[in-house]
Amino acid sequence: MLTSTDVTRMTVVTxxxxxxTHGACLQSSLKSDKPKLDGKIVGGYxxxxxxxxxxxxxxxxxxxxxxxxxxxxxxxxxxxxxxxKTAERFKIRLGSSETDKGGKVLRVTKLVQHEKFNYSSVDYxxxxxxxxEEIVFSDTMKAASLPESEEEVFMDGDLCRVxxxxxxxxxxxxxxxxxxxxxxxxxxxxxxxxxxxxxxxxDRMICAGFLEGGKDACQGDSGGxxxxxxxxxVGVVSWGYGCARPDYPGVYSRVSAVREWIREHSGI
Numbered sequence: 001m002l003t004s005t006d007v008t009r010m011t012v013v014t015x016x017x018x019x020x021t022h023g024a025c026l027q028s029s030l031k032s033d034k035p036k037l038d039g040k041i042v043g044g045y046x047x048x049x050x051x052x053x054x055x056x057x058x059x060x061x062x063x064x065x066x067x068x069x070x071x072x073x074x075x076x077x078x079x080x081x082x083x084x085k086t087a088e089r090f091k092i093r094l095g096s097s098e099t100d101k102g103g104k105v106l107r108v109t110k111l112v113q114h115e116k117f118n119y120s121s122v123d124y125x126x127x128x129x130x131x132x133e134e135i136v137f138s139d140t141m142k143a144a145s146l147p148e149s150e151e152e153v154f155m156d157g158d159l160c161r162v163x164x165x166x167x168x169x170x171x172x173x174x175x176x177x178x179x180x181x182x183x184x185x186x187x188x189x190x191x192x193x194x195x196x197x198x199x200x201x202x203d204r205m206i207c208a209g210f211l212e213g214g215k216d217a218c219q220g221d222s223g224g225x226x227x228x229x230x231x232x233x234v235g236v237v238s239w240g241y242g243c244a245r246p247d248y249p250g251v252y253s254r255v256s257a258v259r260e261w262i263r264e265h266s267g268i
Contacts (some may be wrong), residue, residue: 047097047180049178050140052227053069053139054144055225056069056092057093057099057165058077058129062100063099065222066166066222066225070143073266076255077127077129078238094140095138098178109132110128110129110130111128112130112266114126114261122251123202125238126255144227144232145230145232146232146259147255149259155185156187160183161182161225162208162221163221164178164221165179183249184209185228186249204253207249208226208235209244209248212246213245217250224236225237239251
Protein backbone atom coordinates (compact mmCIF):
# COMPACT_ATOMS: atom_id res chain seq x y z
CA MET A 1 0.00 0.00 0.00
CA LEU A 2 1.15 3.56 -0.49
CA THR A 3 3.27 4.95 2.26
CA SER A 4 6.29 7.17 1.72
CA THR A 5 6.48 10.04 -0.74
CA ASP A 6 9.59 8.73 -2.45
CA VAL A 7 8.00 5.47 -3.44
CA THR A 8 7.59 4.38 -7.03
CA ARG A 9 4.50 2.83 -8.52
CA MET A 10 3.15 -0.65 -8.99
CA THR A 11 4.96 -3.83 -9.75
CA VAL A 12 3.72 -6.09 -12.51
CA VAL A 13 3.32 -9.56 -11.29
CA THR A 14 4.61 -12.26 -13.62
CA UNK A 15 4.00 -15.36 -11.63
CA UNK A 16 1.63 -14.40 -8.91
CA UNK A 17 0.83 -11.38 -6.93
CA UNK A 18 1.18 -12.76 -3.48
CA UNK A 19 2.44 -9.57 -1.98
CA UNK A 20 0.38 -7.06 -3.83
CA THR A 21 -2.32 -4.82 -2.50
CA HIS A 22 -2.95 -2.04 -4.89
CA GLY A 23 -1.00 -2.61 -7.98
CA ALA A 24 1.92 -4.29 -9.57
CA CYS A 25 5.30 -2.97 -10.55
CA LEU A 26 6.95 -3.48 -13.91
CA GLN A 27 10.10 -5.50 -14.02
CA SER A 28 13.33 -3.65 -14.52
CA SER A 29 14.10 -5.27 -17.84
CA LEU A 30 12.64 -3.16 -20.61
CA LYS A 31 10.88 -5.94 -22.46
CA SER A 32 7.55 -5.77 -24.23
CA ASP A 33 6.04 -7.78 -21.36
CA LYS A 34 4.11 -5.78 -18.80
CA PRO A 35 5.76 -5.11 -15.41
CA LYS A 36 4.94 -7.38 -12.52
CA LEU A 37 1.74 -7.05 -10.56
CA ASP A 38 2.46 -6.64 -6.90
CA GLY A 39 3.11 -3.83 -4.49
CA LYS A 40 2.20 -1.79 -1.45
CA ILE A 41 0.87 1.67 -0.83
CA VAL A 42 3.60 4.23 -1.21
CA GLY A 43 3.39 7.84 -0.07
CA GLY A 44 0.25 7.18 1.93
CA TYR A 45 -0.88 6.93 5.54
CA UNK A 46 -2.30 4.36 7.93
CA UNK A 47 -6.09 4.08 8.13
CA UNK A 48 -8.69 2.07 10.00
CA UNK A 49 -10.89 -0.46 8.21
CA UNK A 50 -13.86 1.83 8.97
CA UNK A 51 -12.30 4.29 6.50
CA UNK A 52 -12.36 1.63 3.77
CA UNK A 53 -14.93 -0.99 4.86
CA UNK A 54 -15.06 -2.37 1.31
CA UNK A 55 -11.39 -3.47 1.53
CA UNK A 56 -10.57 -7.15 2.04
CA UNK A 57 -7.41 -9.25 2.17
CA UNK A 58 -7.22 -12.15 -0.29
CA UNK A 59 -5.23 -14.95 1.31
CA UNK A 60 -3.91 -18.46 0.80
CA UNK A 61 -1.60 -19.20 3.75
CA UNK A 62 -1.24 -15.44 4.27
CA UNK A 63 -2.07 -12.16 2.51
CA UNK A 64 -1.37 -12.14 -1.23
CA UNK A 65 -3.66 -9.46 -2.69
CA UNK A 66 -6.39 -6.99 -1.94
CA UNK A 67 -10.01 -7.07 -3.04
CA UNK A 68 -13.29 -5.17 -2.75
CA UNK A 69 -16.66 -6.18 -1.34
CA UNK A 70 -19.26 -5.51 -4.04
CA UNK A 71 -22.23 -7.36 -2.48
CA UNK A 72 -22.99 -9.56 0.55
CA UNK A 73 -21.67 -12.61 -1.39
CA UNK A 74 -19.14 -11.31 -3.91
CA UNK A 75 -15.60 -9.91 -3.94
CA UNK A 76 -13.92 -8.26 -6.95
CA UNK A 77 -10.14 -8.65 -7.30
CA UNK A 78 -7.49 -8.91 -10.04
CA UNK A 79 -7.18 -11.95 -12.29
CA UNK A 80 -3.41 -11.97 -11.92
CA UNK A 81 -4.00 -12.70 -8.23
CA UNK A 82 -6.06 -15.82 -8.96
CA UNK A 83 -4.47 -17.12 -12.18
CA UNK A 84 -3.71 -20.84 -12.06
CA LYS A 85 -5.59 -21.41 -8.82
CA THR A 86 -8.94 -22.83 -7.78
CA ALA A 87 -11.53 -21.33 -5.44
CA GLU A 88 -10.75 -23.66 -2.53
CA ARG A 89 -7.20 -22.28 -2.32
CA PHE A 90 -8.50 -18.90 -1.16
CA LYS A 91 -9.97 -17.31 1.91
CA ILE A 92 -10.99 -13.71 2.56
CA ARG A 93 -10.29 -11.72 5.71
CA LEU A 94 -12.71 -8.81 5.98
CA GLY A 95 -13.64 -6.25 8.61
CA SER A 96 -10.08 -5.84 9.91
CA SER A 97 -7.30 -3.27 9.53
CA GLU A 98 -4.78 -6.12 9.92
CA THR A 99 -4.07 -9.00 7.56
CA ASP A 100 -3.33 -11.55 10.27
CA LYS A 101 -5.96 -10.96 12.93
CA GLY A 102 -9.40 -9.54 13.66
CA GLY A 103 -12.49 -9.25 11.54
CA LYS A 104 -13.89 -12.36 9.93
CA VAL A 105 -12.43 -15.02 7.65
CA LEU A 106 -14.62 -16.62 4.98
CA ARG A 107 -13.89 -19.33 2.45
CA VAL A 108 -14.24 -18.81 -1.29
CA THR A 109 -16.61 -21.27 -2.97
CA LYS A 110 -16.54 -20.02 -6.55
CA LEU A 111 -13.96 -18.27 -8.72
CA VAL A 112 -14.90 -16.51 -11.94
CA GLN A 113 -11.83 -15.21 -13.74
CA HIS A 114 -12.45 -13.02 -16.77
CA GLU A 115 -12.29 -15.27 -19.81
CA LYS A 116 -10.34 -12.65 -21.78
CA PHE A 117 -7.65 -12.12 -19.14
CA ASN A 118 -4.25 -11.95 -20.83
CA TYR A 119 -1.26 -12.42 -18.55
CA SER A 120 1.18 -10.85 -21.03
CA SER A 121 -0.79 -7.65 -21.64
CA VAL A 122 -2.58 -7.73 -18.25
CA ASP A 123 -5.79 -6.90 -20.12
CA TYR A 124 -9.16 -7.81 -18.56
CA UNK A 125 -7.49 -8.17 -15.15
CA UNK A 126 -10.64 -9.07 -13.19
CA UNK A 127 -11.80 -11.97 -11.03
CA UNK A 128 -14.99 -12.45 -9.05
CA UNK A 129 -14.99 -14.51 -5.85
CA UNK A 130 -18.16 -15.91 -4.31
CA UNK A 131 -18.09 -16.29 -0.53
CA UNK A 132 -19.18 -19.28 1.53
CA GLU A 133 -21.73 -17.16 3.40
CA GLU A 134 -23.29 -13.72 3.16
CA ILE A 135 -21.61 -10.76 4.82
CA VAL A 136 -23.61 -8.90 7.44
CA PHE A 137 -22.77 -5.30 6.64
CA SER A 138 -21.50 -3.03 9.41
CA ASP A 139 -19.12 -0.11 9.94
CA THR A 140 -16.21 -2.43 9.14
CA MET A 141 -17.76 -4.44 6.28
CA LYS A 142 -19.61 -2.68 3.49
CA ALA A 143 -19.94 -2.94 -0.29
CA ALA A 144 -18.37 -0.36 -2.59
CA SER A 145 -20.65 1.20 -5.18
CA LEU A 146 -20.17 -0.03 -8.73
CA PRO A 147 -20.27 2.19 -11.83
CA GLU A 148 -23.79 2.36 -13.23
CA SER A 149 -22.82 1.33 -16.74
CA GLU A 150 -19.94 0.71 -19.13
CA GLU A 151 -20.44 4.27 -20.41
CA GLU A 152 -19.75 5.92 -17.07
CA VAL A 153 -16.86 8.38 -17.49
CA PHE A 154 -14.36 9.44 -14.84
CA MET A 155 -12.63 12.77 -15.31
CA ASP A 156 -8.90 13.47 -15.44
CA GLY A 157 -7.74 14.97 -12.16
CA ASP A 158 -10.56 13.50 -10.05
CA LEU A 159 -9.05 12.51 -6.71
CA CYS A 160 -9.33 8.85 -5.75
CA ARG A 161 -8.19 6.71 -2.83
CA VAL A 162 -6.19 3.51 -3.21
CA UNK A 163 -5.72 1.24 -0.20
CA UNK A 164 -4.03 -2.00 0.74
CA UNK A 165 -1.38 -3.87 2.70
CA UNK A 166 1.34 -3.84 0.08
CA UNK A 167 4.98 -2.76 0.14
CA UNK A 168 5.45 0.73 1.59
CA UNK A 169 9.13 0.97 0.59
CA UNK A 170 9.76 2.19 4.11
CA UNK A 171 11.11 -0.16 6.82
CA UNK A 172 9.51 1.95 9.55
CA UNK A 173 6.01 1.37 8.19
CA UNK A 174 4.13 -1.82 9.01
CA UNK A 175 3.16 -4.21 6.21
CA UNK A 176 0.30 -5.65 8.23
CA UNK A 177 -1.65 -2.42 8.85
CA UNK A 178 -4.01 -1.01 6.24
CA UNK A 179 -2.77 2.08 4.42
CA UNK A 180 -4.21 4.49 1.89
CA UNK A 181 -3.01 7.12 -0.57
CA UNK A 182 -4.82 9.75 -2.61
CA UNK A 183 -4.09 9.84 -6.33
CA UNK A 184 -5.76 11.71 -9.22
CA UNK A 185 -7.04 10.04 -12.37
CA UNK A 186 -4.35 10.44 -15.03
CA UNK A 187 -5.04 11.25 -18.70
CA UNK A 188 -5.52 7.98 -20.58
CA UNK A 189 -3.72 8.96 -23.80
CA UNK A 190 -0.73 10.39 -21.94
CA UNK A 191 -0.55 7.33 -19.71
CA UNK A 192 -0.59 5.02 -22.73
CA UNK A 193 2.21 7.05 -24.27
CA UNK A 194 4.28 6.79 -21.06
CA UNK A 195 3.87 3.01 -21.16
CA UNK A 196 4.38 2.73 -24.92
CA UNK A 197 7.47 0.50 -24.60
CA UNK A 198 5.38 -1.91 -22.53
CA UNK A 199 2.55 -2.03 -25.06
CA UNK A 200 0.55 0.91 -23.71
CA UNK A 201 -2.73 0.75 -21.82
CA UNK A 202 -6.02 -0.58 -23.19
CA ASP A 203 -9.60 0.67 -22.85
CA ARG A 204 -10.05 -1.82 -20.00
CA MET A 205 -7.48 0.13 -17.97
CA ILE A 206 -7.47 3.47 -16.17
CA CYS A 207 -4.42 5.29 -14.78
CA ALA A 208 -4.07 7.25 -11.56
CA GLY A 209 -1.13 9.01 -9.99
CA PHE A 210 1.12 12.05 -10.26
CA LEU A 211 3.47 12.86 -13.13
CA GLU A 212 6.13 13.57 -10.52
CA GLY A 213 5.44 10.23 -8.77
CA GLY A 214 5.60 9.86 -4.98
CA LYS A 215 2.27 8.16 -4.35
CA ASP A 216 1.14 4.79 -5.65
CA ALA A 217 0.12 1.24 -4.99
CA CYS A 218 2.87 -1.36 -4.85
CA GLN A 219 3.59 -5.07 -4.28
CA GLY A 220 0.83 -6.61 -2.20
CA ASP A 221 -1.79 -4.05 -3.21
CA SER A 222 -2.89 -5.82 -6.40
CA GLY A 223 -6.59 -6.53 -6.65
CA GLY A 224 -7.41 -3.75 -4.21
CA UNK A 225 -9.77 -0.80 -4.72
CA UNK A 226 -9.40 2.58 -6.38
CA UNK A 227 -12.36 4.57 -5.04
CA UNK A 228 -13.41 8.07 -6.09
CA UNK A 229 -14.85 10.75 -3.80
CA UNK A 230 -18.39 9.61 -4.57
CA UNK A 231 -17.58 6.14 -3.24
CA UNK A 232 -17.60 4.48 -6.67
CA UNK A 233 -15.20 1.61 -7.36
CA VAL A 234 -13.33 3.10 -10.33
CA GLY A 235 -10.49 0.61 -10.62
CA VAL A 236 -8.77 -2.54 -9.42
CA VAL A 237 -5.04 -2.32 -8.63
CA SER A 238 -3.33 -4.02 -11.56
CA TRP A 239 0.16 -3.08 -12.73
CA GLY A 240 2.78 -0.41 -13.32
CA TYR A 241 6.49 0.29 -13.69
CA GLY A 242 7.98 0.27 -10.23
CA CYS A 243 6.05 2.01 -7.47
CA ALA A 244 5.41 5.77 -7.39
CA ARG A 245 8.07 6.49 -10.02
CA PRO A 246 7.96 9.80 -11.92
CA ASP A 247 6.31 9.52 -15.37
CA TYR A 248 4.73 6.15 -14.53
CA PRO A 249 1.31 6.45 -12.87
CA GLY A 250 -0.36 3.33 -11.54
CA VAL A 251 -2.42 1.29 -13.98
CA TYR A 252 -5.75 -0.08 -12.75
CA SER A 253 -8.36 -2.31 -14.33
CA ARG A 254 -11.30 -0.08 -15.28
CA VAL A 255 -14.39 -1.47 -13.51
CA SER A 256 -16.89 0.32 -15.75
CA ALA A 257 -15.45 -1.58 -18.76
CA VAL A 258 -16.76 -4.88 -17.38
CA ARG A 259 -19.97 -3.72 -15.72
CA GLU A 260 -22.10 -6.11 -17.80
CA TRP A 261 -19.71 -9.00 -17.16
CA ILE A 262 -20.03 -8.42 -13.41
CA ARG A 263 -23.81 -8.36 -13.69
CA GLU A 264 -23.88 -11.50 -15.80
CA HIS A 265 -21.81 -13.61 -13.41
CA SER A 266 -22.85 -12.21 -10.02
CA GLY A 267 -26.28 -10.74 -10.60
CA ILE A 268 -25.13 -7.42 -9.12
